Amino acid sequence: MTLEDLAARQRAFAEARAWGPFHTPKNLVMALSAEVGELTELFQWLTPDEATSAPQDPAARARIEDELADVLLYLTRLADVLGVDLIAAAHAKIDRNETRFPPNIGRAALDR
Amino acid sequence: MTLEDLAARQRAFAEARAWGPFHTPKNLVMALSAEVGELTELFQWLTPDEATSAPQDPAARARIEDELADVLLYLTRLADVLGVDLIAAAHAKIDRNETRFPPNIGRAALDR
Amino acid sequence: MTLEDLAARQRAFAEARAWGPFHTPKNLVMALSAEVGELTELFQWLTPDEATSAPQDPAARARIEDELADVLLYLTRLADVLGVDLIAAAHAKIDRNETRFPPNIGRAALDR
Amino acid sequence: MTLEDLAARQRAFAEARAWGPFHTPKNLVMALSAEVGELTELFQWLTPDEATSAPQDPAARARIEDELADVLLYLTRLADVLGVDLIAAAHAKIDRNETRFPPNIGRAALDR
Numbered sequence: 001m002t003l004e005d006l007a008a009r010q011r012a013f014a015e016a017r018a019w020g021p022f023h024t025p026k027n028l029v030m031a032l033s034a035e036v037g038e039l040t041e042l043f044q045w046l047t048p049d050e051a052t053s054a055p056q057d058p059a060a061r062a063r064i065e066d067e068l069a070d071v072l073l074y075l076t077r078l079a080d081v082l083g084v085d086l087i088a089a090a091h092a093k094i095d096r097n098e099t100r101f102p103p104n105i106g107r108a109a110l111d112r
Numbered sequence: 113m114t115l116e117d118l119a120a121r122q123r124a125f126a127e128a129r130a131w132g133p134f135h136t137p138k139n140l141v142m143a144l145s146a147e148v149g150e151l152t153e154l155f156q157w158l159t160p161d162e163a164t165s166a167p168q169d170p171a172a173r174a175r176i177e178d179e180l181a182d183v184l185l186y187l188t189r190l191a192d193v194l195g196v197d198l199i200a201a202a203h204a205k206i207d208r209n210e211t212r213f214p215p216n217i218g219r220a221a222l223d224r
Numbered sequence: 225m226t227l228e229d230l231a232a233r234q235r236a237f238a239e240a241r242a243w244g245p246f247h248t249p250k251n252l253v254m255a256l257s258a259e260v261g262e263l264t265e266l267f268q269w270l271t272p273d274e275a276t277s278a279p280q281d282p283a284a285r286a287r288i289e290d291e292l293a294d295v296l297l298y299l300t301r302l303a304d305v306l307g308v309d310l311i312a313a314a315h316a317k318i319d320r321n322e323t324r325f326p327p328n329i330g331r332a333a334l335d336r
Numbered sequence: 337m338t339l340e341d342l343a344a345r346q347r348a349f350a351e352a353r354a355w356g357p358f359h360t361p362k363n364l365v366m367a368l369s370a371e372v373g374e375l376t377e378l379f380q381w382l383t384p385d386e387a388t389s390a391p392q393d394p395a396a397r398a399r400i401e402d403e404l405a406d407v408l409l410y411l412t413r414l415a416d417v418l419g420v421d422l423i424a425a426a427h428a429k430i431d432r433n434e435t436r437f438p439p440n441i442g443r444a445a446l447d448r
Binding site: 227230233234237240241243248249257261264267272276279285289290293295296297299300302303306307308310311313316317321322327328329334 | 337354366379400409411414443
């Protein structure tokens with residue numbers, strides 16, 4: 001399944017529920033932000049090691065997958081409403097990052 | 113291009129820069145959250161109408177595509193590090209949403 | 225009651241529950257971010273007019289006050305752990321903003 | 337200086353710049369969220385130990401104080417626009433938390 005299929009499925013889902021008027025860019029940015037908050041909540045009190053091993057616990061994994069899915073769903077819907085090709089934009093960004101951050105730049109790039 | 117291709121490209125990008133130790137789940141959740149903050153900043157002072165027409169301005173569109181790309185890149189990287197299949201998780205979530213929110217439920221579902 | 229009183233009360237609250245090891249700067253930044261996500265969720269589907277009148281509804285007001293409180297509590301706790309005087313920092317920032325944004329600059333300042 | 341003084345100063349600041357129409361609840365929630373994103377960015381790649389010692393470096397401390405200030409400023413402005421007494425709401429929330437989380441509940445409370 002591709003991201004285009006996912007966007008099409010969400011578009012149909014929103015249309016069937018007459019949610020178009022609510023799915024404005026500002027509202028969807030807020031919904032995306034709220035879902036990232038729910039994802040953050042799953043990890044906030046974990047030690048780094050606990051966070052790394054969290055997906056090994058089936059119940060924790062289910063919650064993580066659920067929140068990651070919500071983030072992707074609102075991101076895809078927002079991009080669709082704005083008419084942006086997410087995958088193309090992401091590859092264009094990596095192209096630029098390859099110039100900005102030469103291999104072996106190491107941590108320096110992270111401390112800008 | 114698929115999301116799997118994108119994840120593979122990012123994995124290679126991170127490995128070439130020895131960024132593995134920094135790409136922990138907690139750090140990537142924070143980076144994802146910071147990028148959503150940058151996306152939010154682009155829309156925060158716009159009226160709903162201005163937000164809807166923002167992609168028609170080439171400079172605004174470039175900034176929006178850039179921030180949407182950053183959000184997708186960190187989301188894809190986080191899912192890869194956690195071993196989660198994002199597209200499968202998203203479709204599973206829509207499957208559940210189709211039961212939770214029957215067609216024509218309208219706004220009620222949004223006000224829970 | 226001052227912000228210092230609030231910080232002192234939270235410090236005692238955390239100590240009584242042995243939460244010190246969890247209240248690291250990174251964890252508290254994540255908790256703050258998650259709480260802002262919950263606040264965002266309250267407003268995301270409202271029209272601008274509905275958002276403005278939301279505090280007139282007692283149940284909505286209670287939810288808003290609860291989430292604003294959580295944001296302030298984690299912000300105060302984070303500043304306390306980092307040894308930052310929040311009120312002084314805020315006034316220093318307004319001092320700088322008075323230079324950066326002269327009166328009557330209007331919207332231009334918001335579009336940077 | 338109290339939070340009320342800070343709110344009054346921001347209100348005057350916004351009025352002098354005719355920013356009232358932009359300072360709607362939804363816009364201010366977005367601005368608050370974007371500022372928390374900037375704060376998050378300062379900590380995202382730091383190890384827990386680096387994050388704890390960050391305020392000892394004067395340049396890092398200045399950036400942290402600046403972002404904490406921005407978060408407090410938008411939070412105070414948002415509460416003012418909504419007519420909410422932040423300090424009272426925060427104490428009411430701690431009152432409830434003292435019932436929800438008895439002393440020595442320890443980590444259990446964090447894992448709900």
